[in-house]
Amino acid sequence: MLRYLLGRLISLGLSLLVASLVIFTVIEVVPGDPAAYMLGLNASEDTVAALRERLGLNAAPPIRYLGWITGMARGDFGLSYTYKVPVADLVAQRLAVSLPLAAYALALATLIAFPAGLLAAARRGRAADAAVMGATQIGIALPNFWFAMLLVLVFALHWQIFPAGGFPGWQSVGAGLRALTLPAIALALPQAAILARVLRSALIETLDQDYIRTARAKGLTRGQTILHHALRNAMIPVLTILGMQFSFLIAGAIIIENVFYLPGLGRLIFQAITQRDLIVVESVVMILVFAVILVTFLVDLAYAAIDPRLRKRA
Amino acid sequence: MRLPLLLGLALSLAALLAAVVSLVWTPYDITAMAIAERLQPPSPAHWLGTDHFGRDIGAMLMAGAQTSIAVALVAVGIGMGAGVPLGLIAAANRGSLIDEAVMRLNDLVFAFPSLVIAILITAVFGPSALNAILAIGIFNVPVFARVTRGAALSLWTLDFIRAAEVAGKGPARISVEHILPNLANLLIVQGTIQFSLGILAEAGLSYVGLGAQPPTASWGRMLAEAQTMVTLAPHVAIFPGLAIVLTVLGLNLLGDGLRDHLDPRLRRIR
Numbered sequence: 001m002l003r004y005l006l007g008r009l010i011s012l013g014l015s016l017l018v019a020s021l022v023i024f025t026v027i028e029v030v031p032g033d034p035a036a037y038m039l040g041l042n043a044s045e046d047t048v049a050a051l052r053e054r055l056g057l058n059a060a061p062p063i064r065y066l067g068w069i070t071g072m073a074r075g076d077f078g079l080s081y082t083y084k085v086p087v088a089d090l091v092a093q094r095l096a097v098s099l100p101l102a103a104y105a106l107a108l109a110t111l112i113a114f115p116a117g118l119l120a121a122a123r124r125g126r127a128a129d130a131a132v133m134g135a136t137q138i139g140i141a142l143p144n145f146w147f148a149m150l151l152v153l154v155f156a157l158h159w160q161i162f163p164a165g166g167f168p169g170w171q172s173v174g175a176g177l178r179a180l181t182l183p184a185i186a187l188a189l190p191q192a193a194i195l196a197r198v199l200r201s202a203l204i205e206t207l208d209q210d211y212i213r214t215a216r217a218k219g220l221t222r223g224q225t226i227l228h229h230a231l232r233n234a235m236i237p238v239l240t241i242l243g244m245q246f247s248f249l250i251a252g253a254i255i256i257e258n259v260f261y262l263p264g265l266g267r268l269i270f271q272a273i274t275q276r277d278l279i280v281v282e283s284v285v286m287i288l289v290f291a292v293i294l295v296t297f298l299v300d301l302a303y304a305a306i307d308p309r310l311r312k313r314a
Numbered sequence: 315m316r317l318p319l320l321l322g323l324a325l326s327l328a329a330l331l332a333a334v335v336s337l338v339w340t341p342y343d344i345t346a347m348a349i350a351e352r353l354q355p356p357s358p359a360h361w362l363g364t365d366h367f368g369r370d371i372g373a374m375l376m377a378g379a380q381t382s383i384a385v386a387l388v389a390v391g392i393g394m395g396a397g398v399p400l401g402l403i404a405a406a407n408r409g410s411l412i413d414e415a416v417m418r419l420n421d422l423v424f425a426f427p428s429l430v431i432a433i434l435i436t437a438v439f440g441p442s443a444l445n446a447i448l449a450i451g452i453f454n455v456p457v458f459a460r461v462t463r464g465a466a467l468s469l470w471t472l473d474f475i476r477a478a479e480v481a482g483k484g485p486a487r488i489s490v491e492h493i494l495p496n497l498a499n500l501l502i503v504q505g506t507i508q509f510s511l512g513i514l515a516e517a518g519l520s521y522v523g524l525g526a527q528p529p530t531a532s533w534g535r536m537l538a539e540a541q542t543m544v545t546l547a548p549h550v551a552i553f554p555g556l557a558i559v560l561t562v563l564g565l566n567l568l569g570d571g572l573r574d575h576l577d578p579r580l581r582r583i584r
Contacts, residue, residue, distance in 0.1 A: 025432065
């Protein structure tokens with residue numbers, strides 16, 4: 001187990017290193033002079049030189065890269081050029097919206113997908129299965145931002161049950177959750193559709209195995225067999241998809257935040273792009289990629305917890 | 315042929331037809347504005363109504379199909395063009411350092427969602443349809459590399475490949491002459507899936523302003539513009555969304571149907 005963990009940790013560290021190198025190169029080396037780029041065409045020589053000095057851009061790229069990653073390791077993400085505040089503070093504020101949104105959506109997606117997938121697998125080939133599969137086909141084809149607009153049209157403008165956008169803050173948890181409900185549903189439904197399909201086919205695969213017949217033969221009911229024997233073995237492909245979906249969830253959240261005017265990381269990054277605040281773009285992209293890599297790592301650990309055979313390998 | 319496959323084929327062909335016809339003809343000029351006729355609901359003159367500039371939504375959807383299909387198609391081309399050779403090379407050198415390097419490279423690209431790639435490219439070069447193509451295309455590379463390597467690995471264990479080895483063919487030649495043709499079906503199916511994902515991704519990118527820029531028509535941008543008018547004229551928001559859903563649904567049904575049709579053994583994968 002220790003060897004497995006060590007191997008995964010090394011690969012986590014390497015991925016982060018290479019990813020940060022790629023991001024640094026694209027943002028700070030490719031544009032030539034980031035300071036000139038950030039200030040636009042009309043900036044005078046002096047202003048550009050001053051900004052270059054302030055951002056420490058006069059140092060050689062390798063030195064700047066080292067400064068950037070060691071700073072991030074200490075929680076120092078640099079200073080936003082447009083907001084004049086530490087990027088770390090900006091990100092912390094925005095994460096208070098984005099993280100709960102992602103967690104809310106993931107919870108909803110799982111809550112919808114598991115019963116649907118179990119039902120479809122248990123009633124395989126019958127009407128309930130066909131209904132679930134048909135619904136998931138549409139769910140997969142649904143662009144989440146359009147679905148979000150329809151939700152707003154019905155539940156915010158017509159019935160006025162939920163707010164159409166904006167975020168009141170977490171002073172009142174109820175109001176905060178209410179503001180995140182429609183965005184979370186919009187994010188969750190397409191994810192739930194994919195998850196339900198994967199769960200169904202993984203369950204059907206395991207239900208064909210001999211040990212399932214043995215379990216049935218020793219007198220377990222169909223439901224007991226599925227819950228106690230098949231589900232655990234179907235979890236590996238489900239976890240893989242959950243892990244892979246996390247990156248879609250992040251991308252989706254960035255877009256959905258723009259539909260609902262939520263002050264999360266997604267809005268921050270688009271504001272930073274229009275204001276050419278490369279320091280913010282660089283750090284937020286690194287955080288997003290870090291999140292994806294971290295989830296991959298956690299999924300690998302979860303594999304080992306679920307399937308002891310995997311601990312010996314790798 | 316079964317019903318879902320037929321339905322998928324019909325929907326996909328309809329989108330393709332709309333795109334091709336829009337190259338030479340649209341019912342109205344999509345660059346001409348007619349403010350007097352703005353936000354009209356569907357009528358005999360404008361079947362799907364008009365937008366805030368008085369442009370015919372049906373005509374815009376046809377032109378938008380062109381953008382969606384072109385972006386998604388080229389992105390699949392990039393993904394296949396780079397991913398399939400990488401997967402073949404990794405499988406031919408299975409277990410070696412090259413294989414390991416290709417797989418790690420895959421993992422790395424996988425850590426960048428296509429939206430994040432688009433953000434990176436746009437932050438430095440500004441938004442354009444080309445950026446959308448690149449972002450989705452780069453995201454497709456590891457997908458095709460993985461699928462190709464996985465399927466090629468199992469082919470390499472088969473007797474007819476052994477026979478080719480004994481006949482003196484090298485790994486490169488075997489990959490091209492024997493492995494690749496046997497992957498064709500799988501790649502067609504995966505290509506259809508990535509094509510439909512590409513259409514969704516393009517819509518998302520142009521919705522947030524990272525894709526095609528005006529005056530190029532795009533379904534995603536139509537929805538972005540419709541957002542503020544959704545209470546006044548719901549049809550401006552509903553039709554572009556329907557176009558996306560129907561096209562993506564069609565391609566997905568086509569992909570699933572093709573998989574069953576071309577190779578029943580593949581049915582177990584999903």
